[in-house]
Amino acid sequence: KQEVTQIPAALSVPEGENLVLNCSFTDSAIYNLQWFRQDPGKGLTSLLLIQSSQREQTSGRLNASLDKSSGRSTLYIAASQPGDSATYLCAVLYNNDMRFGAGTRLTVKP
Amino acid sequence: DAMVIQNPRYQVTQFGKPVTLSCSQTLNHNVMYWYQQKSSQAPKLLFHYYDKDFNNEADTPDNFQSRRPNTSFCFLDIRSPGLGDAAMYLCATSRETLWSLAGGDTDTQYFGPGTRLTVL
Numbered sequence: 001k002q003e004v005t006q007i008p009a010a011l012s013v014p015e016g017e018n019l020v021l022n023c024s025f026t027d028s029a030i031y032n033l034q035w036f037r038q039d040p041g042k043g044l045t046s047l048l049l050i051q052s053s054q055r056e057q058t059s060g061r062l063n064a065s066l067d068k069s070s071g072r073s074t075l076y077i078a079a080s081q082p083g084d085s086a087t088y089l090c091a092v093l094y095n096n097d098m099r100f101g102a103g104t105r106l107t108v109k110p
Numbered sequence: 111d112a113m114v115i116q117n118p119r120y121q122v123t124q125f126g127k128p129v130t131l132s133c134s135q136t137l138n139h140n141v142m143y144w145y146q147q148k149s150s151q152a153p154k155l156l157f158h159y160y161d162k163d164f165n166n167e168a169d170t171p172d173n174f175q176s177r178r179p180n181t182s183f184c185f186l187d188i189r190s191p192g193l194g195d196a197a198m199y200l201c202a203t204s205r206e207t208l209w210s211l212a213g214g215d216t217d218t219q220y221f222g223p224g225t226r227l228t229v230l
Contacts, residue, residue: 043221044153044219048215102152103152
């Protein structure tokens with residue numbers, strides 16, 4: 001069964017701290033993995049997409065890594081800001097399905 | 111400038127009364143997607159179009175249909191909404207299918223703000 005897990009479910013950090021969000025998946029036969037941000041009551045914003053052949057992708061203060069063999073991905077956020085507060089979702093694309101994790105709700109306190 | 115537009119933002123319908131949600135894009139992307147996100151749950155991909163080729167996900171209920179009359183527009187039709195269909199419906203686009211995207215922070219999906227559907 002293809003399951004995607006995100007731990008922790010919620011995270012609260014002070015402004016300026018570097019942090020890591022985790023995503024694990026049980027089936028490593030993936031096409032790619034995406035990290036999304038979702039603000040309350042809003043749509044998704046795609047942050048980074050990593051192909052199965054790639055190890056990491058970077059965008060500004062964000063760095064996403066992928067270790068397909070161990071079934072893990074991390075999203076690193078540097079120098080967190082209150083505006084980073086949102087729910088972060090990872091989604092794994094398989095041959096015939098796309099599986100989302102339940103998300104990590106991040107709060108960055110001023 | 112809005113790139114993926116969904117109308118209406120909020121839709122109320124009655125149990126069993128057909129409803130149509132709309133999505134338009136200014137990105138000229140080949141692919142358009144519809145997702146369903148129920149309260150406090152992760153999104154679920156319903157189907158997608160590559161140009162006019164329709165691709166239905168395996169467990170999408172028959173109650174849900176979609177139309178894409180041209181590159182810019184895509185519609186989600188719910189033929190007989192039930193209480194369990196109350197959700198946020200998200201439209202997204204991408205240059206190529208998810209299976210073909212190069213990756214990074216630009217060759218990804220672009221989402222609209224969603225339409226929240228209430229079924230009375």
